[in-house]
Every structure is written in C-alpha cells, then in structure tokens.
Amino acid sequence: MGAATLNSLVAWLHGFAALVAANRDHLTELDSAIGDADHGSNLDRGMTAVVAALDAQPATDTADLFKRTGMALISNVGGASGPLFGTFFLRLGGALGASSSVSSLELASALRAGVSGVTVRGKAELGDKTMLDVLVPALDAWDAAPDPGDVAGAARAAAEAAAAARDATAPLVAHKGRASYLGERSAGHLDPGAASTALLFRALAEALEAPGAAEQ
C-alpha cells in the first residue's frame, strides 16, 4: 500500500544507473547485432551524468527530480536514446508536478504521460521492435495488478511484464531506428532499447520494495 516517497524515486534513478553500468557491455552487444554498437555506452554516460547532477544538488520535489533527469539525458546521451529517455522523464516530471510523495495511481498515470511523450518523439508503433514494446505492456501490467494501489506490488508486476515483453521483442522485425535497415535479419535479436527499458522497471520495483520506500 501507500505512496512512493521522493527518496524512493531518487533511489530508482540511482538503481537504474547502477543496472545500466553493470549491463553496459551487454546492451552494447545487443546493439552490435542490429544497430551501431553504442546503446550501452551512451545510456551509461547519460545516467552517470544524472547521478552526478543529483548528487551535486539533491532534488527538491518530483518535478525537479525528473526534469533534471530528462535534461541531463537529453544533453549527454545523443543518438535516439537521449531524446527518447529524456522526453520520457520530462513528461513524467511534468505530470507529477512538485510533489514529495506519489500514490501508485498517480505514478502509473504519470508513467503513461512519459510513454505518450516517447510515442510522439519516436513516431513508433507497438510491434516496431522498440522500447515502446516494453513500456506499454509494463504499464498495462501495473494497471492490472491485483492491487493497483499497492505501489511496490504494482511496480513488481510491471517489472515482470517488462522482462517478458523484452524477450518478446526478439522474433519481431524492426521498423524503426538503425535496426530497421536489417529488415528480416533483425528478427532473432533482442531490441537493445527494450532491454534497457526492462532494466528501468526492474530498478523501479527494487527501489519501491526497499524498506521505507513507501509511506503508509
């Protein structure tokens, strides 16, 4: 039950940065297979900048936290991931406003706003073999969780759906990004953006399950 605290959302970003760093070479390897071999190093550079910015100046509220996260990603990542992940966080912060704690339903609806930002920016559709193929099923699972008001439980359901959705991108033929140039040959490989997006939800679930993450 309860609401996610600002501290737990800060912990989410730290956790995501750590997961990206640990999976940096794996993400780049996935990108080598169907893209241009830079996804892991790019996202790692961006999340390192996010953590440095948050360490230098702690976030005052959720709007501040996610706005600065989005801007740091946009101005440090480049490529397609910078605008896509950056827009996601900017919209997320915009939807949450300047809060210090967020209910499960508020968080789900703000995450949806982030997803619609990604959709507009990337002009991708479901099934195009992109990060969207993980974002949408993860949030559907959040809404369908046994108790959608339990923020940690809903995030766990979303993380599990995200992992399954990531694996489900393997057989797809890419229609967007560099992988689309491979056409049929892109089938059989995991999408690197789907893989990093699954890490995003794993980090969220882990941060919200930590003791003291949610206010009763």
Add this chain to the structure above:
Amino acid sequence: MKKLINRPESVLADSLRGLAAAHPELRVDLERRVVYRAEPKAAGKVGLVSGGGTGHEPLHGGYVGPGMLDAAVAGEVFTSPTPDQIAAALGAVGTGAGVLQIVKNYTGDVMNFEMAAELAAAESGVEVETVIVADDVAVEDSTFTAGRRGVGTTVLLEKIVGAAAEEGQDLASVAGLARRVVNNGRSMGLALTSSTVPAAGKPTFQLEEGEIEVGIGIHGEPGRERRPIAPASELARLLVDPVLADLDFTAGPVIALLNGMGATPLIELHLMYGEVAALLDAAGVQVARRLVGNYITSLDMAGCSLTLLRVDDELLRLWDAPVVTPGLRWGA
C-alpha cells in the same frame, strides 16, 4: 582492438583537441564540441550547420571553411550530437539571414536536430530550415523502416549549398537548392570489413574471410545482403546497377563520388573508380566532375560507396566555386 587512442571515453575530446591544433583556420569549441570557422562568414549571409556522430571524417568538421559549412557539431562516435550542442551552433552562426541545418536521415540525428531547431528558435530567435539527406538506395524507401539513410550525397550537398550561401542567396533559395540536391542524389555502399567502435572494443559485425556486406550505411550497421567477395569489376556492378535502377542518370551531366569507408587504400579506390567509370560510360551516363577518396568514412571499415548526383549548369557552377576546408580545397 588496436587504435591510436588514450581511452575509449576520451576519443572525441582528444580528437577535437588535435583538430584544433592542426587547423588554426578553425575555431573548436571543446566544451560544446562544435567546429567553427576561425574567421566567421560576413554577417547577413545564410549560416550552414551540419553534424552527426564522429567517425565519418572528414565529414563534418573537415568541411568547415569558406565555401562550405560555418559550423559542424560533433557527437560521440557514431552517435548524433545533443540538442543543446546543435542549438549553440545554430545560435552562433545565425547572423540574421537564418540558418540551414543539414541532417542525415538517421533516427537519432533527426530527433536531436529537430529538438535543437525548436530550442534555438526559442533561445536566440534564429530562423532555422532543415534539409534531411536520404539517398541510400540499399534501403527500401517504405513506411515500415526509418527510411533511406543519408550518406554520400551529404558531401556534395554541403559543397554546393555552401557556395550558394557564400554568394549571398537567401534562406529560402539555399534550402530549396539543398532539397534539389537531395532529390537528385543516390548512393550505394559495400563493406569488406566491419568497423570497430572504440567504446565497444570489437568489430560491430563479423565478416568471414571471403565475405562482403552489400548495402552498408556509414555506421557499420549491416546492409542488404552478404555475399562472397568477387573481382572489382563485378563489385562495381553491385554499386552502379542499383543506383542507376533507382533514378535515370542519362539525361544530363552528373557528379560522381567514389568514396572510401576509411581503411581502403587509394590504389583500390582508383581501381574501383576505373571499373565504375567504364560501367557508367557504357550505360550512357555523362560524368562531368568526379571525386575519389575518403570523404564520408566509417572509422576503420574497409569498403567503398558510390554516389551519383544529377546536375545542371547552376549546380556545376556552384560545385566549381572556390572552397577552402581541411577536407575539400580548390579554386581559391
């Protein structure tokens, strides 16, 4: 991986520092990673900004100078620059006549340049026009892909449009000219080896000895098909045929660019050009100007690409106009 680098993370910064040292006629903003002319073009003329991932040298930093670009924005290796970098360049070269930004059709480049144009308009009020180069015939031009990649035509466009901006044409006519070049240019490439991105540390894709990749872009992203190596005369057909099949190049003069991907020596590029020239001649294509060498590369990839551009008297005049840059220099 065996490269002349310090650390994979500092390749871009270290390379820009070296570019600045080698070319005092350029001014390099090491923080924003933008290459400018040390002596800016006269105020009141349209500014030209291009950019993209590093690793395609001399594109784009090597094409900054009189007769070509005003600024080139450098992203990380094979990664587009970020909107704030690009917006800084747009603001700096906008002197009232507006700026044309030249973008290659890759998802990340298109998104970052699009955001940059919005940012620059909001921050410095500069009027920005965008042209997207999409000339690679290896990619099916369908709604189910990101569309054709921007490759070799970019070089020819930067030269021609650079001359038009230099002689004082306004933003609408410079942008119109740029679109005319895009519509009349086509390219096709092939790789003998993959390139190695420093941060990745190993080749992006594996080619067996005796195998080539046909239809590559400029990032080592795999192409249309994989097939056995063949004599140059046959490989030349793999470049010429799809380009000619896509657009009629027999109606007037063309500019031909036989471009090396970075690791192919000039002896092979000249040899390939000989084969390509013979095929073009046989097909009734009249080559008015030609360029053979490394102009839009892919790090240490071996291979080459062919670009053909249909031109008329005006485009030829602009092509022949003086240019003084590290990568192209004539007539001055």
